[in-house]
Amino acid sequence: MSEPIIKLDQIEKHFGNVIALNGVSFDVRAGECHCLLGDNGAGKSTFIKTMSGVHRPTRGTITFEGRPMSFSSPRAAMEAGIATVFQDLAMIPLMSVARNFFMGREPTRGWGLTRRFDVEKANAITMAEMKKMGINLRGPDQAVGTLSGGERQTVAIARAVHFGAKVLILDEPTSALGVRQTANVLATIDKVRAQGVGVVFISHNVRHALAVGDRFTVLNRGKTLGTARRGEITSEQLQDLMAGGQELAQLESTLGGTV
Amino acid sequence: MTNTTDTASVDERIKAEPLLARLMKRPELGAIAGLVLVTGFFLATASEAMFSLSGVLNFLSPAAQLGILAIAASLLMIGGEFDLSIGSMVAFAGMIFGACVVNLGLPLILSIPVTLAFAALIGAANGLIVLRTGLPSFIVTLAGLFMLRGLSLVGLKWITGGSTQLRGIREAVEGDLLTPLFSGDAFGGLFAWLAQAGLIESFPNGTPKVPGIPVEILWFVGLALAATWVLLRTPAGNWIFAAGGDATAASNSGVPVRNVKIALFMLTAACAALLAVMQVMDAGSTDARRGFQKEFEAIIAAVIGGCLLTGGYGSAIGAFFGSVIFGMVVIGLTYTSFDQDWFQVFLGGMLLLAVIFNNAIRKRVTGER
Numbered sequence: 208m209s210e211p212i213i214k215l216d217q218i219e220k221h222f223g224n225v226i227a228l229n230g231v232s233f234d235v236r237a238g239e240c241h242c243l244l245g246d247n248g249a250g251k252s253t254f255i256k257t258m259s260g261v262h263r264p265t266r267g268t269i270t271f272e273g274r275p276m277s278f279s280s281p282r283a284a285m286e287a288g289i290a291t292v293f294q295d296l297a298m299i300p301l302m303s304v305a306r307n308f309f310m311g312r313e314p315t316r317g318w319g320l321t322r323r324f325d326v327e328k329a330n331a332i333t334m335a336e337m338k339k340m341g342i343n344l345r346g347p348d349q350a351v352g353t354l355s356g357g358e359r360q361t362v363a364i365a366r367a368v369h370f371g372a373k374v375l376i377l378d379e380p381t382s383a384l385g386v387r388q389t390a391n392v393l394a395t396i397d398k399v400r401a402q403g404v405g406v407v408f409i410s411h412n413v414r415h416a417l418a419v420g421d422r423f424t425v426l427n428r429g430k431t432l433g434t435a436r437r438g439e440i441t442s443e444q445l446q447d448l449m450a451g452g453q454e455l456a457q458l459e460s461t462l463g464g465t466v
Numbered sequence: 467m468t469n470t471t472d473t474a475s476v477d478e479r480i481k482a483e484p485l486l487a488r489l490m491k492r493p494e495l496g497a498i499a500g501l502v503l504v505t506g507f508f509l510a511t512a513s514e515a516m517f518s519l520s521g522v523l524n525f526l527s528p529a530a531q532l533g534i535l536a537i538a539a540s541l542l543m544i545g546g547e548f549d550l551s552i553g554s555m556v557a558f559a560g561m562i563f564g565a566c567v568v569n570l571g572l573p574l575i576l577s578i579p580v581t582l583a584f585a586a587l588i589g590a591a592n593g594l595i596v597l598r599t600g601l602p603s604f605i606v607t608l609a610g611l612f613m614l615r616g617l618s619l620v621g622l623k624w625i626t627g628g629s630t631q632l633r634g635i636r637e638a639v640e641g642d643l644l645t646p647l648f649s650g651d652a653f654g655g656l657f658a659w660l661a662q663a664g665l666i667e668s669f670p671n672g673t674p675k676v677p678g679i680p681v682e683i684l685w686f687v688g689l690a691l692a693a694t695w696v697l698l699r700t701p702a703g704n705w706i707f708a709a710g711g712d713a714t715a716a717s718n719s720g721v722p723v724r725n726v727k728i729a730l731f732m733l734t735a736a737c738a739a740l741l742a743v744m745q746v747m748d749a750g751s752t753d754a755r756r757g758f759q760k761e762f763e764a765i766i767a768a769v770i771g772g773c774l775l776t777g778g779y780g781s782a783i784g785a786f787f788g789s790v791i792f793g794m795v796v797i798g799l800t801y802t803s804f805d806q807d808w809f810q811v812f813l814g815g816m817l818l819l820a821v822i823f824n825n826a827i828r829k830r831v832t833g834e835r
């Protein structure tokens with residue numbers, strides 16, 4: 208199999224006296240979808256934030272395309288071809304959809320003093336990309352604050368897909384989505400993977416993860432519990448790992464096996 | 467799994483938006499409405515002289531002086547920060563400029579860049595402290611307000627040997643090639659010609675009653691246009707809105723928030739210095755009280771112009787109109803039979819109205835209920 212695009216080794220992240228990550232190793236290859244699973248507070252979001260340049264790891268190394276790399280900012284990670292849908296979406300409610308879509312990466316035209324934000328191009332691309340995701344926007348100048356939760360999430364996903372040249376990171380991208388939009392997102396993951404993009408997919412929904420994942424890594428309390436390939440692990444085993452084993456088994460018996 | 471979607475190009479769930487509702491979403495609407503209101507008020511109560519050419523220039527001149535500060539302040543506010551030290555900065559920069567011209571004998575081509583650079587440096591320091599500490603810029607620049615005012619007093623006394631006023635600036639800049647850019651009136655030739663042609667009022671000897679357009683008005687208009695262009699039509703404008711709307715989200719989306727904010731602090735301070743240069747050259751002297759309380763007036767003009775105190779929303783053209791309203795009221799009251807001290811009451815009332823109005827607009831834009 209090909210070399211990983213990005214490889215993180217023994218990553219530790221401390222926030223003051225809180226140890227959010229305690230030695231996590233993870234890598235993504237071109238054309239694969241690597242799912243990151245784990246309970247609330249396991250450290251998934253913290254981990255992908257070190258991958259996308261938001262946090263600097265306290266310890267550990269990041270290798271990007273074979274070279275050691277330390278992203279100084281999310282902008283640096285983006286320029287390297289890593290795009291992220293953050294759990295909180297990183298959208299500005301008061302700004303229009305198109306302005307949010309291109310925030311930090313505005314298309315321009317003209318030169319020198321007449322170099323300007325190409326609003327028409329931005330609007331057209333935004334509408335087209337949103338339509339691809341199955342959402343018909345009222346207009347590109349609609350403020351993001353007036354969108355529904357799922358529409359907002361879709362804008363964030365469409366934006367990351369548009370800019371994720373090498374690595375696409377999705378932190379629970381489907382948590383607010385309807386059936387059709389979820390199917391669309393999973394299909395989109397499948398499509399960009401086929402184009403050679405490495406996808407990191409975080410989800411609490413084992414069915415969604417199994418539908419698109421090639422590999423599965425489970426985090427628990429800041430540590431890796433293990434990585435499994437597609438086909439090596441069943442949905443039940445994965446659920447058990449994510450919840451840390453016995454407790455879920457107990458719960459399951461009280462709920463009559465519906466979880 | 468397919469990716470097909472219904473592609474009706476017009477969404478059936480949208481009612482056609484009436485023009486008024488669309489206008490309601492523009493941040494500068496409040497300021498324009500306010501301007502219409504204030505103009506109406508003075509048309510009704512003030513003597514006709516107020517709206518003659520000389521009357522209009524008469525109130526546009528203080529409006530422009532405030533506006534140079536207010537437009538920069540509005541950009542900074544949209545970027546999510548305040549600068550309360552700009553009033554004191556006018557005095558401080560005035561002192562630096564005076565010292566350059568009078569004591570060091572530098573020509574304007576050096577003195578002005580030195581003054582602007584000095585101010586920008588202090589602006590950058592303000593920005594760095596705010597970003598480093600994460601403290602509200604309100605409190606950091608409040609400290610700056612007092613420190614710069616105090617430094618101007620101490621510095622002027624030190625330079626002049628005991629006085630808080632530095633004179634001799636007019637003599638020092640007389641004949642400098644750059645002087646007409648920063649003081650006096652522009653288009654003198656045109657106005658003289660217009661007077662001769664009988665198109666504008668003139669004195670019996672043929673010289674026009676209005677010698678030209680005060681240069682600060684040209685700077686004011688130019689700055690408003692440039693700021694509006696940057697805000698609405700350049701990537702930097704998008705970054706300013708984003709940085710003020712939500713700094714974390716903007717930074718995570720790849721906006722260089724720190725650089726944007728520091729640049730805005732530098733710009734605001736530099737605009738205060740530009741105003742100082744113009745005021746000092748016009749007055750021929752500088753003193754430590756220059757720019758007193760201008761920071762509040764600038765912020766009020768920006769708020770009347772539609773800037774939200776929380777950042778991320780507003781307009782430079784709004785601040786332009788806010789400043790014009792300001793100038794109109796200050797000067798306009800002298801053309802009426804009202805006591806001039808109504809000015810402050812009026813100001814407070816305008817501010818209150820603007821804040822309430824802006825709040826309602828924001829809810830409309832974000833769809834909050």
Ligand SMILES: Nc1ncnc2c1ncn2[C@@H]1O[C@H](COP(=O)(O)OP(=O)(O)OP(=O)(O)O)[C@@H](O)[C@H]1O
Pocket residue numbers: 222225226227245246247248249250251252253254294
């Ligand atoms: N900035 C921070 N300061 C202090 N502690 C933090 C910070 N960010 C995260 N943590 C802590 O790190 C741990 C991991 O958080 P993280 O957000 O990565 O969890 P997660 O796996 O994404 O959970 P969820 O599934 O709920 O999104 C939590 O215990 C959290 O309290």
Ligand SMILES: [Mg+2]
Pocket residue numbers: 251252253294378
């Ligand atoms: Mg999370």
